[in-house]
Amino acid sequence: MERAIIEGVIKLIEDGVPLAELSIERVARTAGVGKATIYRRWSGKEAMFVDVLRTLEEPPAELPGTSMRDDLIVLVEHIRRRGLNMRSSAILHNVFAQMKSLPKLWDAYHKTVIDPQRRVSFEVLRRGVETGELREDVDIVLANELFVGPMLVRSVLRPDAPLDEDLPTRIVDLVLEGLRPAE
Amino acid sequence: MERAIIEGVIKLIEDGVPLAELSIERVARTAGVGKATIYRRWSGKEAMFVDVLRTLEEPPAELPGTSMRDDLIVLVEHIRRRGLNMRSSAILHNVFAQMKSLPKLWDAYHKTVIDPQRRVSFEVLRRGVETGELREDVDIVLANELFVGPMLVRSVLRPDAPLDEDLPTRIVDLVLEGLRPAE
Incomplete structure (x- = not known):
């Protein structure tokens, strides 16, 4: 699940969505999960992006x-x-x-x-x-x-x-x- | 004149205009000069911004x-x-x-x-x-x-x-x- 959400964020960034416009709401919609599912794993957008970077680095x-x-x-x-x-x-x-x-x-x-x-x-x-x-x-x-x-x-x-x-x-x-x- | 144009650019940046939106046209309008006046001094936007940076550094x-x-x-x-x-x-x-x-x-x-x-x-x-x-x-x-x-x-x-x-x-x-x- 976590992996699927991170892949979803990577896809959005690859599609050219600026990070500043990448809300938790939009990530949830893309991954097909509720916002609560995301907040259960990450305290917020920044913590989620850091995990995205860790996946790529x-x-x-x-x-x-x-x-x-x-x-x-x-x-x-x-x-x-x-x-x-x-x-x-x-x-x-x-x-x-x-x-x-x-x-x-x-x-x-x-x-x-x-x-x-x-x-x-x-x-x-x-x-x-x-x-x-x-x-x-x-x-x-x-x-x-x-x-x-x-x-x-x-x-x-x-x-x-x-x-x-x-x-x-x-x-x-x-x-x-x-x-x-x-x- | 050159100084006035540079000051105009600095003012626009201070007002929060992103560099990507700072066209020669907009700079000319702000400084109250024609675009040709700007192109006589700088080959383009980048050369002008470099002079702005030099003024500040x-x-x-x-x-x-x-x-x-x-x-x-x-x-x-x-x-x-x-x-x-x-x-x-x-x-x-x-x-x-x-x-x-x-x-x-x-x-x-x-x-x-x-x-x-x-x-x-x-x-x-x-x-x-x-x-x-x-x-x-x-x-x-x-x-x-x-x-x-x-x-x-x-x-x-x-x-x-x-x-x-x-x-x-x-x-x-x-x-x-x-x-x-x-x-």
Whole structure:
């Protein structure tokens, strides 16, 4: 049932209905269910859209746990894959483009999808400090941005930039080693 | 005259007119000029909107030229200021949110504003390789993303993140030194 409703929403978006006009009422009518059925599963439109996005996006990355470096490469690779996915999927591209003008959906997406991913990154970095793989004088939030920022910029802000397979490894190693020449 | 037309466009956007509905005809009527007057100055709607954005945004950064590090800090500081500006200006925020759904405007903005800034960054990094401040085995485009990516992520993708004054210096120095503990 949940799956059928989500498929119905995807169909409506593919047909070009703007998210702002996609009411619970319209979704219910399309899926052939009552509004109550939808409200039993989702607190509102935003929560429903977030589940639609989850259906379309890559599942969260599974960390190998062998070292901070290995885990970071997997996390950056996940961003690369999301970038590739966003480029090839017209519907994902479309939804994200609209989301910027829908602050409530943006917030719900961040709280349920992005924030948990960031907490996983922070945990990886904290373990790295414990195991001596990461400088302990660095703010964890900023360290995370140094590792994930370059790939995020490339995949989200520069949709024409190449997303080569070796990028996650190159980025993680460069950030660990630094760009100053060895003396 | 040009200034009056730009002010007219800003007024229309502030009044809530979506960019997609802002035709040259409507702008001409608002500014009390003929369409030909507008086409004498701009090749089309996109070129005009780019000039509107330029009026609202910070002018390009002036580089001190004292070292690669100093220049990079100024370039990253420029991104921080644009982030602060975007947060405090409802109209800038609004235009950028809409721009994602207007690929022609997005392209024009990139070609005339973002690409020249990137070329300045590349030049700074190339000089850094020459002066021995930057590893020569690193791709310049990727190196640029390592320096500017973290600040871009913070200012554009995480609108609630702090934009402290010391961030540009911290980011540039961390990327130069690397996050691996000294042995």
